[in-house]
Amino acid sequence: MIDAxxxxxxxxxxxxxxxxxxxxxxxxxxxxxxxxxxxxxINAIALLILYGVKAGTEVYFEASMIFAMLGFVSTVAYARFMLRGNIIE
Structure with a gap:
């Protein structure tokens, strides 16, 4: 049932x-x-977690955490670039 x-x-x-x-x-x-x-x-993180559940290994959970941190930082950096025109002051 879990496979379905x-x-x-x-x-x-x-x-x-x-x-x-x-x-x-x-x-x-x-x-x-x-x-x-x-x-x-966010959807890619969900796919990584689902694949980790299917494979039964914890490596994909750690990879999803790293991917979440990178995604958050990149979104904040791009939003800051759109508002101010530079990222680092």
Missing amino acids: ALTFAFGCFGLAILLNLWRVVYAPGVGDRVLALDTMV
Whole structure:
């Protein structure tokens, strides 16, 4: 039963990443693209965690934590660049 649930979740998050990619390409503004990229990072983290559950190993959980930290820092840096024009003052 867990295999069916994991397969369904993989399909849902895979579809969500494809829809986010479509939004990144066809978004009307830069803010929408940043939001779509941030949502894509969250969906990729969910896929890493699901794969970790399916594989039964803890390495993917640690990788998802690193990916979450990098995604957060990159979103903040890009938002700061959009507001001020530079990242480091």
